[in-house]
């Protein structure tokens with residue numbers, strides 16, 4: 118045996134690259150098809166070359182520049198003039214089947230990696246997959262000497278489920294620097310997101326330079342006075358740079374130029390654009406201004422056409438977003454010019470005037486080769502079938518729009534408004550509260566195609582877009598208390614936190630076929646993705662430990678959890694204190710005597726950041742109004758379709774004569790609990806009272822409370838509740854029994 122051991126060790130070492138390669142790589146969004154072909158891995162090393170065919174130099178250079186810092190390899194980018202090994206080859210192939218314009222194939226073996234796509238856009242997406250086939254250290258900005266840069270032997274064929282995979286960034290309420298916008302584009306690109314909806318204008322600031330109207334940014338780009346003066350804008354040179362950066366990363370920028378509402382800075386800069394030529398100020402607090410562009414005066418049209426001419430020239434994409442949301446018509450109703458316009462055009466009310474305005478803008482933009490997209494309010498305004506509808510608050514508009522033939526992008530508040538928090542846990546940053554939290558799971562388990570929409574109409578759903586509104590910067594000024602010396606400002610970190618990891622979920626909603634989507638599988642792959650975010654220094658929300666609590670027979674508890682991040686740890690305490698980097702590490706599972714003081718947090722790799730606190734809470738606490746917990750029923754303990762007597766001990770809870778109310782509450786399982794009645798006995802034998810009626814508790818509940826009048830209370834006696842209970846179609850039912858004194 119002595120002689121065999123070293124050989125075995127050697128064999129293990131030799132085999133390990135293949136063994137590693139056999140594990141499915143963690144790619145987000147999940148590719149449509151990926152085969153682990155099983156051969157030896159491709160090793161990126163100092164001799165590796167990146168070769169390209171045709172005019173694919175730029176996308177090849179982008180790949181090289183992504184791989185160079187961490188590897189330290191030269192990775193020369195060369196034309197494909199000779200067949201050689203140890204290379205990554207990028208080529209367009211017009212005959213490629215089944216990949217569409219944005220898809221690709223990627224085949225890796227020990228001697229080369231070959232990437233094919235119909236277009237540069239597909240090649241770029243392939244490079245993002247290739248980077249995710251490498252260890253997470255590939256994102257390091259400095260050379261990582263101890264890493265093996267191997268790529269498993271795989272054959273991938275991939276394409277997106279939806280053509281519009283978007284994020285919206287509100288730069289009006291908060292002005293993000295050009296550098297942060299570029300960083301945000303990188304964040305999107307790694308998820309294969311391809312549309313940045315750029316909310317450039319709102320009541321709180323005008324952010325795009327318009328050469329013909331310099332006051333828009335000089336005046337309208339700033340708010341507040343003295344040292345509280347705040348603002349900024351993008352010059353046209355900035356915008357050209359941002360657009361070029363996005364285009365190289367397969368991202369189209371859709372600028373939003375709001376009208377007729379949400380445009381107060383334009384009226385501040387040029388009062389004649391409003392109905393009554395009034396002077397305004399750019400507001401420093403959040404509000405939705407009732408002021409609109411005057412739809413009656415021709416001077417408004419001169420202005421809008423000039424602005425849209427400059428905007429159309431800056432953005433190469435097809436769509437220009439014209440807003441259209443939340444217009445209120447009190448000004449138009451009183452303005453003589455607007456009233457005259459309505460009379461002349463035969464329009465009945467403000468809605469029809471907005472529709473007229475929208476279609477006039479649409480017609481103008483058509484002359485510039487552009488199509489409009491607007492919030493769902495624009496549907497029904499007489500826009501053409503070319504107009505894109507962005508459904509945010511009225512799901513019905515998605516169905517109506519798609520059936521009518523309009524392209525539709527889904528930005529539903531309940532799934533895609535990432536300016537709300539992921540949870541209500543203490544410690545979440547201040548966020549929008551007018552809608553419920555959107556957990557990672559809720560962001561993931563969503564089909565952009567509304568129920569019932571099929572066939573050609575369903576194809577009009579272009580995809581989905583997540584929204585990062587920055588109203589909170591106006592509500593909660595302290596978010597702006599940026600700490601100097603950090604790589605990312607507090608405000609930028611805040612937006613990172615809201616965006617990630619939910620952008621990962623949305624990317625998969627938009628990219629991966631519905632049949633290949635599975636939340637558990639996704640969170641498994643996200644473990645690696647979160648480690649990538651850590652390397653990139655993205656200030657993402659670290660998942661709270663998902664702790665399973667199992668009571669044991671000997672009255673202890675087994676707590677188990679897996680860190681949600683590769684290289685991360687879960688640390689815990691049992692005394693109610695907040696875990697620190699010195700606290701014990703939860704490796705798999707731990708036994709504790711009490712769960713009440715158990716606390717746990719996830720620490721990201723490197724221990725620099727951690728999650729919010731996991732705190733065990735007794736499920737009965739939720740039912741405070743119903744009384745105190747006296748017992749639980751569990752799967753298998755109750756009758757299987759037939760009533761069975763189960764005893765709950767109320768000793769100590771029945772502590773004087775009087776009326777008591779006992780409630781059964783279902784907490785989980787496949788069957789509801791049916792209750793035929795209860796009987797209370799004193800010292801196991803003496804009848805106290807009974808309440809015999811049928812009730813049930815499950816997805817819904819009826820008559821599930823029972824009342825007992827105690828008139829023979831005796832100090833020191835035991836009181837037990839005998840309940841006749843059963844699952845309606847089996848015994849898989851769980852719940853709690855609660856008692857309170859009185860009604």
Ligand SMILES: [Zn+2]
Pocket residue numbers: 391392410411412413414448449452453454455
């Ligand atoms: Zn007017």
